Amino acid sequence: MIAQLDKKQLVQAYSTMRRIRDFEERVHLEFATGEIPGFVHLYAGEEASATGVIMHLRKGDYVASTHRGHGHCIAKGMNLLTMMAEIYGKKPGICGGKGGSMHVADLDLGMMGANGIVGGGGPLICGAALAAKIKKTDNVAVCFFGDGGSNQGTILESLNLAAVWQLPAIFVAENNGYAESTSSRWSVATGNIADRGAAFGMPSAIVDGHDFFAVYEAAGEAVKRARDGGGPSLIEVKVNRYFGHFEGDQQTYRGPDEVKNLRETKDCLLLFRKKVTSQGELTDEELDQIDEEVKREVDDAVDFAKGAPKPEASDLLTDVYVAYA
Amino acid sequence: MTRKISFKQAINEAIAQEMGRDETVIAMGEDNVGGMGGTGELDAWGGVLGVTKGLYGKYGDRIMDTPISESAFIGAAIGAAACGLRPVAELMFVDFMGVCFDQIFNQAAKFRYMFGGKAVTPVVIRTMIGAGFRAAAQHSQCLYSIFTHIPGLKCVVPSSPYDAKGLLIQSIRDNDPVIFFEHKLLYGLEGEVPEESYAIPFGEANVVREGDDVTIVAIGRMVHVAQQAADELAKEGIQAEVVDLRTTSPLDEDTILESVANTGRLVVIDESYPRCNLATDIAALVGQKAFGDLKAPVTMVSAPHTPVPFSDALEDLYIPNPARVKSVTKEVLEYAK
Numbered sequence: 001m002i003a004q005l006d007k008k009q010l011v012q013a014y015s016t017m018r019r020i021r022d023f024e025e026r027v028h029l030e031f032a033t034g035e036i037p038g039f040v041h042l043y044a045g046e047e048a049s050a051t052g053v054i055m056h057l058r059k060g061d062y063v064a065s066t067h068r069g070h071g072h073c074i075a076k077g078m079n080l081l082t083m084m085a086e087i088y089g090k091k092p093g094i095c096g097g098k099g100g101s102m103h104v105a106d107l108d109l110g111m112m113g114a115n116g117i118v119g120g121g122g123p124l125i126c127g128a129a130l131a132a133k134i135k136k137t138d139n140v141a142v143c144f145f146g147d148g149g150s151n152q153g154t155i156l157e158s159l160n161l162a163a164v165w166q167l168p169a170i171f172v173a174e175n176n177g178y179a180e181s182t183s184s185r186w187s188v189a190t191g192n193i194a195d196r197g198a199a200f201g202m203p204s205a206i207v208d209g210h211d212f213f214a215v216y217e218a219a220g221e222a223v224k225r226a227r228d229g230g231g232p233s234l235i236e237v238k239v240n241r242y243f244g245h246f247e248g249d250q251q252t253y254r255g256p257d258e259v260k261n262l263r264e265t266k267d268c269l270l271l272f273r274k275k276v277t278s279q280g281e282l283t284d285e286e287l288d289q290i291d292e293e294v295k296r297e298v299d300d301a302v303d304f305a306k307g308a309p310k311p312e313a314s315d316l317l318t319d320v321y322v323a324y325a
Numbered sequence: 326m327t328r329k330i331s332f333k334q335a336i337n338e339a340i341a342q343e344m345g346r347d348e349t350v351i352a353m354g355e356d357n358v359g360g361m362g363g364t365g366e367l368d369a370w371g372g373v374l375g376v377t378k379g380l381y382g383k384y385g386d387r388i389m390d391t392p393i394s395e396s397a398f399i400g401a402a403i404g405a406a407a408c409g410l411r412p413v414a415e416l417m418f419v420d421f422m423g424v425c426f427d428q429i430f431n432q433a434a435k436f437r438y439m440f441g442g443k444a445v446t447p448v449v450i451r452t453m454i455g456a457g458f459r460a461a462a463q464h465s466q467c468l469y470s471i472f473t474h475i476p477g478l479k480c481v482v483p484s485s486p487y488d489a490k491g492l493l494i495q496s497i498r499d500n501d502p503v504i505f506f507e508h509k510l511l512y513g514l515e516g517e518v519p520e521e522s523y524a525i526p527f528g529e530a531n532v533v534r535e536g537d538d539v540t541i542v543a544i545g546r547m548v549h550v551a552q553q554a555a556d557e558l559a560k561e562g563i564q565a566e567v568v569d570l571r572t573t574s575p576l577d578e579d580t581i582l583e584s585v586a587n588t589g590r591l592v593v594i595d596e597s598y599p600r601c602n603l604a605t606d607i608a609a610l611v612g613q614k615a616f617g618d619l620k621a622p623v624t625m626v627s628a629p630h631t632p633v634p635f636s637d638a639l640e641d642l643y644i645p646n647p648a649r650v651k652s653v654t655k656e657v658l659e660y661a662k
Contacts, residue, residue: 062408096441103439112407113440117431123400124432130401131408134351134387154427157397164392319442320476322500325528325575 002281003213010281013055013212015290017047017269020071022298023080024243027070027087030302031247037089040101043071045242048268049174050075052215053142053235056223062110062128062141064121066174067102068241069114072144076111078104084301090308097311098319110139118179119145119152122171126158129167129232140168140226148179150193159200159234168226170219173236174209180245181253194236202234209239210266213275240266327519333376333512335486336451339493340377340413342522344384347411350497352377353389353398354415354451361390373417374453374512395421399450400428403502406448407436411497416452419468419506433502434477448503449496454482455508455546455596456633456644465633465640467545467597472504473573473606479527480573482506484548486516488571491525498524508546528575532584536564539590539654542581542607544570547594547645554650563658573603581607582615589620590657594645599627621660626653 002010024044031040043050046068054063054075065072073083078094086093087101094106105113112128115121125143132139149155150173162169173193175184190196197204203225207214215237222233240262244251251259276282330338344350358381359370371378380388391398395416402414416422422429429450436444456465473480479501483489489507496503533548534555543551548569555565566584570577585591591611595604604625611623626645634640 064404094441095439095443098441099439103435105440105444107407107440107443112404113436115432117427120400120427120432123397123428124404124407126397126401127404127406127410127412128408131405131410134405134410135349153424154396154400157392157394158400160392161394161397161401165389319438321437321479322445324479324501325526 002276002279003217005216007281009055010276011290013051013216014272014282014287015294016051016055016075017212017272018290018294019080019297020044020047020050020074021269022294023074023301024070026298026302028243028247035306036087038100040087040247041068041245042241042243042247043068045262046174046176046209046239047071048212048215049172049209049237049239050144052212053170053172053219055216056219057140057142060110060137060139062112062125062139064112064125064128064141064143065114066121066144066146066149067114067116067118068146069104070101073104073106073111073114076109078106078109078111080297080301081304084305085308088305088308089310090305091311091315092308096315096319098315119149119154121145122155122158125169126161126165126167129162129169130165132168138227140170140223142170142172144172144174146179147173147175147177147184147188147193150188150196156196159196159202159232162232163200163202166231168229169232170222170226171232171234173234174239175236176239176241178245178253183253192236194234197234202232204234204236206236206238209237210268210271212268212272327517329515330486330518331512332486332489332514332516333374335490335518336376336493336507337379338518339490339497341380341383343494343497344380344387346522348387349409350411350413351387351389351405352380352413352415353391353402355391355393355417357415358388358390372415374509376512377415395425396428399425400432402448402450403428403433403446406446406502407444411447413449413451413497416450418464419452419454420463420466422468422471429478429502429504430475434475437501438477445500446502447500449493449505450503451505451507453509454506455510456628456640457510459635459637459640461635462632469504469506469573470597470602470606473603477502478574479503480506481527481571482545482573483571484511484545484569486514486518488525488531490518491523492571494522495524495527499527506545511546525571527572528577529571530577530580531569531571532566532580533569534565534567536566537588538564539592539657540566540568540581540584540588541592541594541650541654542568542570543594544573544603545596547596550645550647550650551594553647554654557647557651558654563654565654578610578614581611585611585615586618589618591619591623592626592650592654592657593623594626594650596628596645599625599630602627621657624653624657626650
């Protein structure tokens, strides 16, 4: 046991992080071939955040994500085949090829979508949390947003509304250091996004987003508080992304060795492996086996997506309304 | 049983009856209860003009006050709708759409399409429109054309207490996002309204006056302006047909085209700004689909291309009125090819 996690949970945590990493590394490679259309924003490097938070959630709990949303979707249990097909714009995609990377969603899983609008998820998650409160379920709702989103009025308004209505909501600021190309050291006036929690009378915490266990622990407290009727919380996850803002970004705003150093010293998968093997919870062989299984899952997803048909012309006009006279 | 109540009471009754029928219906907005957190009475205001007054006593926590924070609570209503509730949110004046429009047109309107037909977002956003209240440029606009432009939204502009109740009940039961535009000068208007619950389907225009000489299409408060003009024209032996569209999205194209096929002449009255508005939309429709029926050019009566002025001397000039409609309609009738 580490941080009250048994072996099965540790395997789940590692598998989820590995699944996100492989999915994203593979999308990076496939995007370069030109086969994936549109704008793609990759989550590699931030896996401990999505995994550490969402492992506390149930199927009926809600998540609103960002334009960098693949990790949250995978952690919430989205099917890799239909998710990859969506990113390729194919008909069997989870959204029928009409959403793509920036709008991938599965409401049946409580996954309210990646979102093309920075800060767009805050108000929506207030609504999801309100629905849970009115219906008297003990479900909770999580809003992921970035350092860029932290400066949007929608997020600041949502923090206030969630506090005023005492909603079962958790706001997770994933501060990956850059809003597009602009450093959060410059753009976030307070330095720490979590400092803003006090302004709304909200419990807040700062965690090292490379350390799965740190995220898991902080999120556990916040989710429990929300489920028990204790109202909203704010968590700032200090983390880094390995790829550019979008695929094709040359990242000239980052120092030459920044990502290389991060991969060598701060990688959440390496840190996790070191911790669980040194404490004898899991062996290198067991983890290697997970790596192999995940590699096959991602291979299958890419094969499925590449082989899937595109939407048909008749799909253009459907699904705008439930009914339109 | 039918009795006379006001437009405002009809809206209140529609919300109350739907909240009683379906416990997933909630209502929220700035001062919708009023008095929250104060030292005086709760349910102090019942909305800024008292439309939701009394609902708090009946439904308690299902009618909610919000901070002045439209992005957050309009978005919350949309999020709650996607998670199984039927929220009726009040955006006090449509002029305030500027601070929350993203949640409406990029989130609510697009969920169903972006998510491959799996999302259902039964939210109603009630909002006040219209000039004539001496409320100046930021509290008087008729911005329904902007919402009508957006696929995924439905737009309702009632003109009478009867329609307000029936169309609002339909809006609440509808499974798509609906924007419900209430002209603030109509709140006091009284009319026959059944006590029992009833829904008026969307996309069905109402021919409020029949006539063979000219078709006048209008919406919201302009339906009354059209009727007054038609009364005056009748004194001169001109029979105008007045079509109340009721909803701008969906649009009842058939009723417009059938009426124009009969009269051969069309005047469209629209209180909104003249460019890319409802009148230009209907003119284009008739130009494309009924060109052969026309005996005269389609004529539009709109506000000028200016913000809404404050002074009554200017505002009264700004809003289309029966005299202007009458004079324009007579020009249409006198047109000779």
